Amino acid sequence: DQQVKQNSPSLSVQEGRISILNCDYTNSMFDYFLWYKKYPAEGPTFLISISSIKDKNEDGRFTVFLNKSAKHLSLHIVPSQPGDSAVYFCARRGSGSEKLVFGKGTKLTVNP
Amino acid sequence: DGGITQSPKYLFRKEGQNVTLSCEQNLNHDAMYWYRQDPGQGLRLIYYSQIVNDFQKGDIAEGYSVSREKKESFPLTVTSAQKNPTAFYLCASTIGAGNQPQHFGDGTRLSIL
Numbered sequence: 247d248q249q250v251k252q253n254s255p256s257l258s259v260q261e262g263r264i265s266i267l268n269c270d271y272t273n274s275m276f277d278y279f280l281w282y283k284k285y286p287a288e289g290p291t292f293l294i295s296i297s298s299i300k301d302k303n304e305d306g307r308f309t310v311f312l313n314k315s316a317k318h319l320s321l322h323i324v325p326s327q328p329g330d331s332a333v334y335f336c337a338r339r340g341s342g343s344e345k346l347v348f349g350k351g352t353k354l355t356v357n358p
Numbered sequence: 359d360g361g362i363t364q365s366p367k368y369l370f371r372k373e374g375q376n377v378t379l380s381c382e383q384n385l386n387h388d389a390m391y392w393y394r395q396d397p398g399q400g401l402r403l404i405y406y407s408q409i410v411n412d413f414q415k416g417d418i419a420e421g422y423s424v425s426r427e428k429k430e431s432f433p434l435t436v437t438s439a440q441k442n443p444t445a446f447y448l449c450a451s452t453i454g455a456g457n458q459p460q461h462f463g464d465g466t467r468l469s470i471l
Contacts, residue, residue: 250400252400282462287446287464287465288464289362289364289463291462297457335400337401344389344406344408345403345406346401347403348400349400350400
């Protein structure tokens with residue numbers, strides 16, 4: 247039972263445009279969502295997070311939106327840069343748990 | 359600089375052998391985790407430890423063992439019982455309280471000879 251789903255395995259955008267990465271979840275008992283960025287042969291790097299009491303969190307070029315009624319999470323990158331090309335994972339943590347559950351990832355390619 | 363160190367970067371194992379992957383952190387984090395990543399897959403939790411001398415099984419613990427004798431160290435042993443050990447192994451840690459992200463090492467790639 248995959249409780250966090252990233253339905254798009256890949257996304258390609260032009261430099262300077264917006265990148266929108268999506269994530270759906272199937273269980274409402276989560277209180278904390280995170281996005282990680284991963285380059286090949288390296289560990290994931292934390293990007294941004296959002297608590298379930300909020301619907302938006304912004305950090306520089308990165309904004310995460312949480313739509314609780316739709317059980318949907320999205321990461322917006324504006325403007326996109328070639329260095330943003332990587333695999334992006336969304337993850338969630340359940341209430342009262344330290345465990346994270348990850349989606350399968352979306353490979354973002356930003357073309358110059 | 360503080361961080362998480364995984365060693366070695368690449369590891370080869372003969373079938374039937376146990377092998378131990380090292381994970382050390384100097385972030386003074388309480389909780390540590392081991393994940394496995396396979397091609398096209400997300401990270402799956404093997405074991406985690408929230409405090410010294412205590413650890414819990416994750417979603418795919420069969421064929422693996424861990425110890426947590428020191429706060430800084432959380433070694434993972436891949437035993438011969440693990441039938442498909444070839445993967446990228448990632449160690450993570452977090453302060454363990456509140457909404458804090460997990461921080462990851464750079465991983466160890468294990469291959470079977």
